Amino acid sequence: MAGWAVCLGIHHRSPGNPFHYAFPVHSLEAAKEFYGTVLGCKEGRSSDKWQDYSLYGHQIVCHWAGSDYRCIDYYNPVDGDEVPVPHAGVALETVEQFNSLVARLRAHNIKFVIEPHLRFKGEPGEQYTMFFKDPSGNNLEFKAMTNHEKLFAKYNVPSE
Incomplete structure (x- = not known):
């Protein structure tokens, strides 16, 4: 299904110019559970230090930043x-x-x-x-x- 992405179990047409957003996480396993299971985003490429997902046709990438990382608000x-x-x-x-x-x-x-x-x-x-x-x-x-x-x-x- 070229040009289509799955998120939340629904097929979405990819936007003409999808954005790419990379961000730090403290645990790739927790990120996989959250982005893959909770949000229902389809996982794409991955390594032992990062993983990417289709979020409504946009590419988001979780990068492991160490187990102490937490976003500062x-x-x-x-x-x-x-x-x-x-x-x-x-x-x-x-x-x-x-x-x-x-x-x-x-x-x-x-x-x-x-x-x-x-x-x-x-x-x-x-x-x-x-x-x-x-x-x-x-x-x-x-x-x-x-x-x-x-x-x-x-x-x-x-x-x-």
Whole structure:
């Protein structure tokens, strides 16, 4: 199935220019359980020091950084939430995908840093968002715009 990727058990058409994101982990076994089983991402190439996955058609790579590694959190206020940075994730195409992922994460007892909720209500950037961590403390955000075509809408968001 060239041009297709599997994540969360669903076939997704790969984006035209998939991004590549490499990040540190403290345990490749824990990363495999989390990214492969919890998130349902298809594993690609691997070695004894790294492994890659298809995350909605994007290439993410877990690099072993030593058993003491844990992400150091910083925070930035966004629409009433203290958002952890750095973070990475995916802007899902539909709210249904978002809700399915929420259900999957809850079924695996994943603790949310920021519970799933609606942000920027009534604004062009209105979106559902959630934050959680992988086993190495890396922050992940998954979101879904209520109108996906407004993902890059230009407008000024008031400071907090």
